[in-house]
Amino acid sequence: MRQILTEATFAFTIACMPVINEVVLSVWDAAWDRGEVDALDTLLHPDYSRESAGSSTVTGLSDLKKDILEVRAAFPDLRTTIDKLIIDGDDFAIFWTATGTFTGPLGEVPATGNRVQTRGSNQGTFRDGRVLHERVTWDKSELLADLGVPSLRSAFESDLSDLVVDNLSGTLSTDELKGFNRQFITGVTVVTTKDAKGGPRGLAVNSYASISLEPPLVLVCVQKTSSTYPTLFQAKYLGINILSNQQRDTVATFASKEPNKFASLEWHDGPQGSPLIDGSSAAIEAEIKERFQAKTHTVFIAKVTHTELSDAVPMVYKAGGFFDGASLTEL
Numbered sequence: 001m002r003q004i005l006t007e008a009t010f011a012f013t014i015a016c017m018p019v020i021n022e023v024v025l026s027v028w029d030a031a032w033d034r035g036e037v038d039a040l041d042t043l044l045h046p047d048y049s050r051e052s053a054g055s056s057t058v059t060g061l062s063d064l065k066k067d068i069l070e071v072r073a074a075f076p077d078l079r080t081t082i083d084k085l086i087i088d089g090d091d092f093a094i095f096w097t098a099t100g101t102f103t104g105p106l107g108e109v110p111a112t113g114n115r116v117q118t119r120g121s122n123q124g125t126f127r128d129g130r131v132l133h134e135r136v137t138w139d140k141s142e143l144l145a146d147l148g149v150p151s152l153r154s155a156f157e158s159d160l161s162d163l164v165v166d167n168l169s170g171t172l173s174t175d176e177l178k179g180f181n182r183q184f185i186t187g188v189t190v191v192t193t194k195d196a197k198g199g200p201r202g203l204a205v206n207s208y209a210s211i212s213l214e215p216p217l218v219l220v221c222v223q224k225t226s227s228t229y230p231t232l233f234q235a236k237y238l239g240i241n242i243l244s245n246q247q248r249d250t251v252a253t254f255a256s257k258e259p260n261k262f263a264s265l266e267w268h269d270g271p272q273g274s275p276l277i278d279g280s281s282a283a284i285e286a287e288i289k290e291r292f293q294a295k296t297h298t299v300f301i302a303k304v305t306h307t308e309l310s311d312a313v314p315m316v317y318k319a320g321g322f323f324d325g326a327s328l329t330e331l
């Protein structure tokens with residue numbers, strides 16, 4: 001086991017430059033593999049800065065410590081290997097591999113239990129024998145991408161103020177956008193999954209859209225505050241039921257927070273176990289392929305693996321109500 005170097009031993013080490021490699025390896029091991037982030041104090045310069053190549057964000061020592069602890073909390077079995085360390089005068093490059101199991105939340109992203117292997121590199125410069133600046137090819141967003149959770153913006157931004165979009169004449173209010181959305185006529189779906197105990201879970205969703213027929217991709221957007229969301233996020237498959245005109249009570253049930261929304265329903269398992277609701281106009285089961293982070297919502301993109309069609313007339317919904325008896329005029 002490598003030793004963590006104290007300030008005194010570090011000063012001695014810097015005097016003997018050939019062992020700087022050992023210092024870097026020792027501090028890296030302490031910080032990333034054991035969570036002893038204060039070991040970084042000996043290696044990083046007081047003016048240390050860290051630039052992410054992907055997002056171009058620049059952070060400092062305290063952010064790095066926070067990030068390491070957050071990643072380690074999400075991946076308690078994290079193991080890193082330095083594949084190559086090159087030091088040339090005041091320049092260095094580190095190439096590394098990390099593996100771990102995603103068992104705790106990372107930012108707003110719930111754990112999936114997936115095992116991930118990720119690779120990255122840090123390039124930087126020393127000043128007075130300490131790391132002054134480094135440019136990293138990897139950050140938490142990259143890690144999410146490795147987990148199949150690419151971020152549309154950042155999943156780690158806490159400031160939601162830019163949810164209100166500036167337009168040319170001033171600021172667009174939430175009410176104006178709500179007004180626009182209320183004019184959009186949709187069907188209503190119930191998106192379903194099963195929890196760890198095999199219990200059926202689901203919520204009413206009208207953000208369904210078909211993306212493409214070949215490959216057969218669809219999407220739904222689900223609010224992160226939904227009680228179904230953590231289960232859905234961990235699922236490999238989901239069910240999407242297009243409700244029929246006869247299922248208006250079902251909308252109210254699945255737009256609620258009732259603990260057992262399936263109690264008075266007839267439903268059956270899709271081939272992969274997703275709950276499909278009897279009497280729906282149509283139902284599909286789909287394999288979740290992407291979980292894009294979009295601030296308050298996650299956009300699930302899924303590949304359809306199973307379809308069920310019926311003659312039941314689909315529900316037509318506009319905010320606050322249902323359309324009755326309108327006949328269909330062909331295009």
Ligand SMILES: Cc1cc2nc3c(=O)[nH]c(=O)nc-3n(C[C@H](O)[C@H](O)[C@H](O)COP(=O)(O)O)c2cc1C
Nearest residue numbers: 203204205206207221222223226227228255256257
């Ligand atoms: C017609 C209709 C459409 C809805 N569409 C969505 C949607 O697309 N995404 C979403 O996250 N919530 C949507 N909701 C709201 C959820 O169904 C609602 O928040 C529900 O209580 C969530 O349940 P849960 O917290 O038990 O998962 C919709 C509600 C209705 C009535």
